[in-house]
Amino acid sequence: MHLKSPDDLEQFRTRILEKRKAQDTKKRVVLCTGTGCRGAGALDVYDAFKKALGNKSDIEFKTTCCHGFCERGPITIIEPEGIFYQRVTPETVPQIIAETVKKDQMIEELLYQDPQTEEAIPAEKDIPFYKKQNRLVFGHNRLIDPTQIEDYLAVGGYQALVKALFSMSPEEIIAEVKSSGLRGRGGGGFPAGRKWESCSQAPGDVRYVICNCDEGDPGAYMDRSLMEGNPHRVLEGMIIGAYAIGAHEGYVYVRHEYPLAVENVGIAIEQAHKMGFLGENILGSGFDFDVTISKGGGAFVAGESTALMASIEGYVAEPRAKYIHTVESGLWDKPTNLNNVETWANVPVIIEKGAEWYSKIGTEGSKGTKIFSLVGKINNTGLIEVPMGMTLREIVYDIGGGIPDGKRFKAVQTGGPSGGCIPEEMLDLPVDFDALTEAGSMMGSGGMIVMDESTCMVDVAKYFTNFLKDESCGKCTSCRDGTLRMYEILDRITKGEGKEGDIELLEEIGWTTTEASLCALGGTAANPVLSTIRYFRDEYEAHIKDKRCPAGVCPALITYTIDAEACIACGKCKKECPTKAITGEKKVPHEIVQAKCIKCGTCKEVCPVDAVKVE
Amino acid sequence: MEELQELLKTYPANRHSLLRILQAAQRQMGYLPGEALREVASYVGVSPAEVYGVATFYNQFRFIPYGTHHTVVCLGTACHAMGGQLILDAFERELDIKAGEITPDHEWSLDRVGCIGCCTKAPVVVMNDAINAKMTPFKVEEVLAGLGLQLKRSTDSEGEEAGEREPQ
């Protein structure tokens, strides 16, 4: 089916919708098979449903990608009622079919239970995790099988493209994106409309648009979920952008660690081609555009704009100085417009609903919504999409459900490896580009790692600095050696070998690294160190002066002991200790021989009565 | 190397193809031996040193083969915050190799990675392409033993003799 005009598209859409309307009242089973749910065994559940339903079943069974609440995966939704079943196992599948699908009976055990009221909640929208969210960009994921373009058309897909191609001039589109206030979601927050404008005005006949799905930021996976779950939306944004800018070739740069994203966007490109959304004379508009996938080799710095372009060209991903703008001279020295996955995915809704509508969401300086990956020491981990300006407190407590095991909140780390840690006193900070930067952190691509009292902030700084030292491309001395020296000092401090003056030295090296490096990797590499010093100086001092790790994390500064009062002498820890460092007999409480202890934590883990203490 | 020659022919011989060729070569061979790097270099028309430079820059490429059982421990931020280092330590201890190495009998190889995007299940380990969620040092021993590894700690049941004592 090749669509040659907007009318063709609308007729096709009407047919899809009519067919679906007839099925709307029938029972449907929707299973999430995104990477998060796969990690929890969704593919086994898939097989179980396939087997239980058989080939000829008239019950529609469909798979989607990420819904966001990965903590509760595998997730299954029974439509049309929208019953939300969580942590579904292959064993419960026959029961779901027999009771819920066939007899309309709800299975209590599979419903989400509100931890406060202990009430079971049947519908997704009523679950606290979803209630405060505004799923402007991410919401369609739950309705779409990414391998079926019909699903995207059924929710109004490619409508914005028609509007852009047939009733707007490129200048009007750029003006619309500019006045929407959309800022780049890849980290820098640069106004997207302005970037498009500069690129469209740069001299030259050949221009490129690129989608950045490198997502090298460890601990974040929103770009992956969008790409896996709704690739057509990203493509639609790219086609609109290409038309506005005057580009006829585009690239999607995906990291190779995301095989499912590569696969799904590949399928989407192929389908879009077949149907006439990509290729020559798109929908009869006379506009030509094509997209190629480029697989990244797994280097954090390759996500940086100039490094990414070098990587597509087949070179080492080294950033170059920014006095030559990529919008004028980027990929193969042609004007190039690079945007992040989420930025592109925002474009269709802006064109469809208009800049005025869009810019009502968010804060003065940051419009729209932002997707965050909320992970770490928090009850409801997953992907969340909230309007800009929501406070951290609302995110952590209302959506995230607070900290597990009754522990105390300590900090939330935002902005990826070169972001910063925001302490408890600042929980009422509204989350937008400018507020986060002011607090010494940054928006980054949207990672949010929650830390509790058992997280050591010096260890956190060391972790990020280690990451950045490995990922520094080595071009600038300040970044290459600055990160290395900071790492060495932090390593010493965590080993109990910290000296008076170390904190000041870290601050000094941090300043130099920030000021003297070419790209933003080096420019922000000191953030983890400087922000933890700023808010958690006492922890540094405890390590340096008292040789103590208050959170009980740094192996050299802690000891494992067994509380003789609490020990029930069950022998478990003694049996499992990998170095046989535990003594004790029948009815004699166990004891740890410190000289042999490697602090692996096994005894603490296996102890049934929590008698192992760490200090 | 004949197969590699065949593979090379399917790509245009230019600089732009270099990464894609290396990715395909690694898919074919499992890793990139020195000889393959030299072949690729002469095909693309750049020096072997240049190819080596590109290949070693990206984390994706490996220069030693995979063991029969290949383990990747995630040390991304979420996994680190949830104790990923203890998991890596446990693997290194039991397998007696460091991350990035392979055992002499080529049975086991071990790598680390910075986030596989499964952060809600942290700490995460990928063993033979299957995701193992919410790992603990103890579970590490269990999975390894399940795959047939002789564990280091003695498996005698000395510990069990110490009977239960009532909690006080």
Ligand SMILES: Cc1cc2nc3c(=O)[nH]c(=O)nc-3n(C[C@H](O)[C@H](O)[C@H](O)COP(=O)(O)O)c2cc1C
């Ligand atoms: C070290 C480094 C890594 C980056 N990684 C990414 C990334 O993984 N994904 C991304 O979209 N942007 C990344 N960026 C930001 C890009 O350079 C660029 O600003 C962005 O892709 C532009 O798109 P946007 O304006 O839509 O945000 C990175 C920047 C730096 C300095």
Ligand code: FES
């Ligand atoms: S940090 Fe380990 S999967 Fe993301």
